[in-house]
Amino acid sequence: MPEGVKEAARANEWISPYARGIALHPGQLGPGSGARDFSGRAYELLSALVEAKALTQEASANILKCSRRTANSALKTLWYAGMARWVDVFTAVGPFRLWLPAESRPPLDAQEACRLAVYGLFFSLAKKEVPGFNWQLVKAKNSCLHAQMAFNGANGPEKWLIDAPRLDEEINPAADVYILPMEGRKGEIPGKKFTLDELLLRPGMLKEKIKLA
Numbered sequence: 745m746p747e748g749v750k751e752a753a754r755a756n757e758w759i760s761p762y763a764r765g766i767a768l769h770p771g772q773l774g775p776g777s778g779a780r781d782f783s784g785r786a787y788e789l790l791s792a793l794v795e796a797k798a799l800t801q802e803a804s805a806n807i808l809k810c811s812r813r814t815a816n817s818a819l820k821t822l823w824y825a826g827m828a829r830w831v832d833v834f835t836a837v838g839p840f841r842l843w844l845p846a847e848s849r850p851p852l853d854a855q856e857a858c859r860l861a862v863y864g865l866f867f868s869l870a871k872k873e874v875p876g877f878n879w880q881l882v883k884a885k886n887s888c889l890h891a892q893m894a895f896n897g898a899n900g901p902e903k904w905l906i907d908a909p910r911l912d913e914e915i916n917p918a919a920d921v922y923i924l925p926m927e928g929r930k931g932e933i934p935g936k937k938f939t940l941d942e943l944l945l946r947p948g949m950l951k952e953k954i955k956l957a
Contacts, residue, residue: 758926758942759837759926760837760862760926760941760942761835761837761838761840761941762835762840762858762861762862762925762941763835763837763858763910763911763925763926764835764836764837764855764910764911764912764925765833765835765853765855765856765857765910766834766835766836766854767833767834767854768832768834768851768853768854769831769834770829770831770832771831771832771841773826773829773846774823774824774825774826774827774829774846775824776825776826783818783821785808785810785814785818786818786821786825788807788808789804789807789808789815789818789819790822790828790845792807792867792871793822793828793844793845794845795867795871796867796868796879797844797845797881798842798844798848798851798860798861798863799842799843799864799867799868800840800841800842800861800865801816801841802865802945803861803864803865803867804818804819804843806868807868807871807872819843822843826846827845828843828844828845828846829843829846830843831844831850831857833851833854833857833858833861834854835858836911840861842861855910855913856888856889858908858910859888859889859908860889862908862941862944863881863906863908863923865941866906866939866944866950867879867891869944869949869950870895870950873949873950873951874893874895874950875896876894876895876896876901877893877894877895878894878895879891879893880892888907888909888913888916890905890906890907890908890916891908892906893906904920905918905919905920905921906919906920906923907919907922907923908922908924909922909924909925909929910925911925911926915929920936920937921937921939922936922937922938923938923939923940923944924938924939924940925940925941930955930957933957934957935956935957936957937955937956937957939953939954939955940953
């Protein structure tokens with residue numbers, strides 16, 4: 745068990761399923777046929793998947809405002825049509841499936857896949873809640889993957905750089921908002937905005953999930 749996970753366990757702290765990636769296993773490509781009914785939900789989800797670059801089943805359910813089972817059906821429709829693929833991500837807590845547009849590159853490693861998972865959760869809540877929403881993933885040379893959200897703030901256009909440091913990763917001090925796998929890390933970002941994996945997985949508005957360290 746990775747050291748960060750051991751520390752959380754000793755402190756009886758909730759451990760995110762996206763806290764620490766260990767390995768990746770790519771899934772097989774879909775047949776590329778229209779064998780399934782391509783519904784409006786599938787079109788909506790495809791648009792969001794292309795924009796977000798990666799989504800979990802939970803994030804997909806948020807976007808479609810439906811059950812996880814219904815979201816999974818829409819994802820499988822995209823897979824059958826050859827428009828989406830998946831990678832299975834093995835973590836310190838257990839596996840999860842990350843969905844990607846068919847033509848996109850897979851995550852570099854399991855840690856990046858965990859980052860993509862929580863960025864997708866943040867995206868799924870912000871997309872329909874934040875005015876003037878615009879989203880992109882950014883990666884500088886020799887740095888971890890970050891997200892950037894532009895939107896219309898109370899005093900005009902704003903842009904947030906979002907960092908999602910996983911266990912055993914360093915925090916980027918230049919970020920505006922952090923997605924943390926455990927609350928214990930908020931002591932590393934005094935005065936900065938943050939949310940938690942745990943909060944993003946709960947029902948509710950994004951604005952209620954962003955706190956100040």
